[in-house]
Amino acid sequence: xxxxTAPIISIADVKNVLxxxxxxxxxxxxxxxxxxxAIVGGSGCGKTTLLRNILMLLRPKSGSIKIFDIDILHCDIxxxxxxxxxxGVLFQHGALFSALTVLENVQFPLRTFTTLPPKVQKEIALLxxxxxxxxxxxxxxxPSELSGGMLKRAALARAIxxxxxLLFLDEPTSGxxxxxxxxxxxxxxxxxxxxxxxxxxxxxxxxxxxxxSDKVVFLGEKxxxxxxxxxxxxxxxxxxxxxxxxxxxxxxxxxxx
Amino acid sequence: xNNQQPAQLSFDKxxxxxxxxxxxxxxxxxxxxKQPPLTTNKTNRIQIEGGGISRMDTTGAWALHQQANxxxxxxxxxxxxxxxxxxxxxxxxxxxxxxEKQPRPKSSRKPSFLYVLxxxxxxxxxxxxxxxxxxxxxxxxxxxxxxxPARLQYKSFLNVIDETGYRAIAIVGLLSFLxxxxxxxxxxxxxxxxxxxxxxxxxIGIAMLQEFGPLxxxxxxxxxxxxxxxxxxxxxxxxxxxxxxxxxGVSPVIRLVIPKILGLIISLPLLIILADICGVLGGMLxxxxxxxxxxxSFLLNFPNMxxxxxxxxxxxxxxxxxxIIAGVGCYQGFQVVSSADSVGRKTTKSxxxxxxxxxxxxALFSIIxxxxxx
Numbered sequence: 332x333x334x335x336t337a338p339i340i341s342i343a344d345v346k347n348v349l350x351x352x353x354x355x356x357x358x359x360x361x362x363x364x365x366x367x368x369a370i371v372g373g374s375g376c377g378k379t380t381l382l383r384n385i386l387m388l389l390r391p392k393s394g395s396i397k398i399f400d401i402d403i404l405h406c407d408i409x410x411x412x413x414x415x416x417x418x419g420v421l422f423q424h425g426a427l428f429s430a431l432t433v434l435e436n437v438q439f440p441l442r443t444f445t446t447l448p449p450k451v452q453k454e455i456a457l458l459x460x461x462x463x464x465x466x467x468x469x470x471x472x473x474p475s476e477l478s479g480g481m482l483k484r485a486a487l488a489r490a491i492x493x494x495x496x497l498l499f500l501d502e503p504t505s506g507x508x509x510x511x512x513x514x515x516x517x518x519x520x521x522x523x524x525x526x527x528x529x530x531x532x533x534x535x536x537x538x539x540x541x542x543x544s545d546k547v548v549f550l551g552e553k554x555x556x557x558x559x560x561x562x563x564x565x566x567x568x569x570x571x572x573x574x575x576x577x578x579x580x581x582x583x584x585x586x587x588x
Numbered sequence: 589x590n591n592q593q594p595a596q597l598s599f600d601k602x603x604x605x606x607x608x609x610x611x612x613x614x615x616x617x618x619x620x621x622k623q624p625p626l627t628t629n630k631t632n633r634i635q636i637e638g639g640g641i642s643r644m645d646t647t648g649a650w651a652l653h654q655q656a657n658x659x660x661x662x663x664x665x666x667x668x669x670x671x672x673x674x675x676x677x678x679x680x681x682x683x684x685x686x687x688e689k690q691p692r693p694k695s696s697r698k699p700s701f702l703y704v705l706x707x708x709x710x711x712x713x714x715x716x717x718x719x720x721x722x723x724x725x726x727x728x729x730x731x732x733x734x735x736x737p738a739r740l741q742y743k744s745f746l747n748v749i750d751e752t753g754y755r756a757i758a759i760v761g762l763l764s765f766l767x768x769x770x771x772x773x774x775x776x777x778x779x780x781x782x783x784x785x786x787x788x789x790x791x792i793g794i795a796m797l798q799e800f801g802p803l804x805x806x807x808x809x810x811x812x813x814x815x816x817x818x819x820x821x822x823x824x825x826x827x828x829x830x831x832x833x834x835x836x837g838v839s840p841v842i843r844l845v846i847p848k849i850l851g852l853i854i855s856l857p858l859l860i861i862l863a864d865i866c867g868v869l870g871g872m873l874x875x876x877x878x879x880x881x882x883x884x885s886f887l888l889n890f891p892n893m894x895x896x897x898x899x900x901x902x903x904x905x906x907x908x909x910x911x912i913i914a915g916v917g918c919y920q921g922f923q924v925v926s927s928a929d930s931v932g933r934k935t936t937k938s939x940x941x942x943x944x945x946x947x948x949x950x951a952l953f954s955i956i957x958x959x960x961x962x
Contacts, residue, residue: 429927446618455614455647462646462685475926494614494645525678526645 338397339364339497339529340385345394347380354380356553358394367523367530367543368558372550373575378533379423381550382501385531386420387411398497416444418497419490423505425482427474433460433485434470440493456492463488464514479506487515491522498522500532504539512536516543537576549575595620595648597655604631606655609640612648621651632664639670649675649682722919726849729841733850745847752813753855757862759812764796764804764863768870771795776879785879789886792871793894798902801864803950806909809856810942814917817848818938821921822931830922840922849914856913857906864902901957908953909946916942 338361347355354377362368370378383389384396387403396403398414406414427436437456441447447455460470463484474482483506490498503519504512516539522528534540540547540561548558551571557564565576593610595617600607610616636656641648656666671679699707733740775791821844824830833840868890875881920938924930 430929441614445614447614447621448618451621455650457687458646458650458682458685461687462681467687473927491646494647521677521681525674525681527674 337364338362339399340531341397342381342385343395343397345381345384345396346392347377347384347389348392349380353553355391358554360548360555360558362529362531363546364529365523365527366545367519367532368546368548369540369544370531370533370548370550371535371540371575373571376550377553378550379501382499382531382533386418386499387415416493417495418499419493419495421483421486421490421498421500421503423501425474425486427482427486427489429474432471432473433465433477433488436474436485437488437492439489444493456488459488459492460485463491463518464511480508480511483507484511484515487518494526496527496529498528498530500530500534502533502535504534504536509538512539513542515539519543593642595651603635604633605635605637607640608636608638608652609642611642612644612651614645614647617648617651634659634664634666636666636668637670638668638672638675641671641675644675644678646678646682649679650686652679653683653686718923719919722922723915725841726845726915729839729846730849733842733846739842740850741843741847744844745851748848748851749855751816752809752852753858756809756812756855756859760805760808760859760863761866763808764801765866765870767800767804768792768796768867769874770870771800771867772871772874773878776874780879785875785881786889788871788875788879788881789889790893792868792875793890794898796867796871797864797894797898799950799954801867802860802902802905802909803946804867805856805859805863806905806913806946806950807943809852809859809909810913810946811939813852814913814920814938814942815935817914817917818921818924818935819931821918822924822934825922825924826926826928826931845914845918848918849911852910852914853907856910857903860903860906864899901953904957905950905953908949912945912949913942916945 340360340362342358342360345355345358346353347358358381360381370381372378380389384391385398385403390404399417401410401414403411403414427433428439431439434453434456437459438452441452441455442449445452457467457470461467465481465484465488469477469481469485474485477485483503487500487503490500504515507515519530520543523530532539532544544561546558547561547564549556549564549567549572551569556569556572557567559567564572567573593616595610595612596608597620598607598609599605636652638652644652659666668676668679772788772792776785776788779785779787779791821830821840824844830840833843872883872886875886876883917938920934920941924934
């Protein structure tokens with residue numbers, strides 16, 4: 332496992348305001364290279380907002396965000412484009428292009444950003460499709476013909492097709508059956524081992540947290556309450572953290588974890 | 589992110605070793621993949637040495653696997669050495685995930701003409717039945733609303749009038765004013781040569797009130813409103829909002845369609861009156877400037893040359909056109925299935941279909957309606 336002490340993403344003093352509501356204030360967070368970082372917190376605590384900040388979809392009101400030591404809030408278009416090419420994103424509902432088949436969807440980044448011969452592009456896209464656990468028959472289907480779980484996997488295939496250094500997952504296992512969710516976790520670990528991938532995921536799936544995350548970032552009260560491995564997080568006395576893990580569903584996982 | 593050395597293979601003849609070097613990643617491997625796989629006849633044992641690889645990702649591992657496979661196929665024995673632990677793990681992961689066979693797209697064979705004809709006919713037949721079912725549903729609920737007006741969604745009904753009527757005033761007024769000018773200008777030149785200037789009044793009056801006013805308005809509204817209805821209902825359909833209404837036992841027809849049809853039945857005739865006024869004003873302007881018929885004498889002669897029936901003939905079309913526009917718009921909205929593409933296609937279809945039906949209906953009206961005014 333390649334671990335280094337340098338943060339790959341470092342967020343400092345970020346403030347977000349949506350409408351009149353202050354979502355984050357004085358939020359600080361470092362994400363280390365080669366780790367799987369899970370972002371958790373109650374609904375409405377701004378997990379997705381934070382993710383959108385990092386993905387340059389939403390500019391925070393103030394603060395700084397650095398990715399690969401580049402300030403993404405004050406960099407030129409070329410640099411930001413370069414950063415965009417080095418990450419893959421899995422959106423909560425897949426966000427596959429509905430006009431393209433699964434294969435074309437997965438091939439899309441290859442076709443747009445590489446000069447690989449078309450035949451090779453197709454083979455690599457197919458490889459990613461099978462790696463994400465989709466049957467080959469699904470390659471020629473349109474997103475509208477797939478079930479929710481298959482959509483997720485197709486979207487994952489598209490997110491990893493360029494072998495990104497950074498992978499962002501927004502609720503990757505929601506809507507998957509337990510077996511697929513388990514397979515998803517395994518795949519994530521494999522990718523991390525093989526590619527030294529850094530993963531940031533927003534999740535509510537406690538078994539996924541226990542299984543794959545190196546560090547859990549707990550959002551609450553408009554900032555990061557704790558960024559610790561799950562075991563240590565569970566020992567925290569903060570009422571919000573206690574409440575989050577103490578529901579009837581939380582208890583059983585905490586015991587098993 | 590950083591600049592990378594392109595992926596390279598070199599063959600050492602003395603040690604029968606393939607040396608891999610450079611960065612075997614998706615961004616640096618394209619040149620390597622454009623060459624045919626390396627082969628040699630010298631030996632049967634080849635060692636692949638990977639110590640020189642600076643970075644590898646799944647694409648690189650795949651390329652290496654292809655190369656090794658090509659050598660295996662030509663009867664060589666392969667052994668690997670010098671690969672780092674991570675690269676070996678990656679290579680194995682890729683090998684395990686490789687699809688065994690190339691999938692083919694389903695039925696690339698072109699279906700026969702008869703098959704296509706049959707399928708299209710059946711599809712058309714069912715879409716006709718669908719349309720009739722929708723029409724029936726609308727008529728039934730329409731009847732119920734008439735019996736019990738309290739069930740009407742007044743808020744969305746008023747919203748529709750605002751959206752389709754009030755907000756269309758400027759565009760309808762301006763365009764019909766311009767049509768009036770063009771019409772008067774073109775026909776005025778002919779009338780002038782015969783000295784029949786005064787007939788510009790009846791010409792503009794009849795043409796605008798009976799035909800152009802309703803037709804232009806209906807076509808503009810079809811473009812503005814029919815498409816908006818389709819897009820709105822279509823997006824709701826994609827969002828499962830329509831299904832949500834159904835599961836709550838709320839009829840989407842009552843909630844969404846009836847207010848739209850009723851609203852448009854109110855607003856379209858009002859817009860037609862506006863179009864009539866603006867069109868005649870345009871004609872008046874040209875009559876004054878080109879044909880020496882002052883505004884005063886134009887307005888003085890207008891009631892003598894144009895009968896009330898002409899105006900009514902035009903206005904009566906309004907509610908029918910409104911039903912066509914709103915009905916087609918909503919119907920196409922419900923036909924949207926599961927993709928953003930389909931919203932676009934159905935929106936186009938709704939505009940084309942409603943304009944088509946408007947012109948057909950207009951042709952029917954000119955046969956049915958009495959021509960007392962001529």
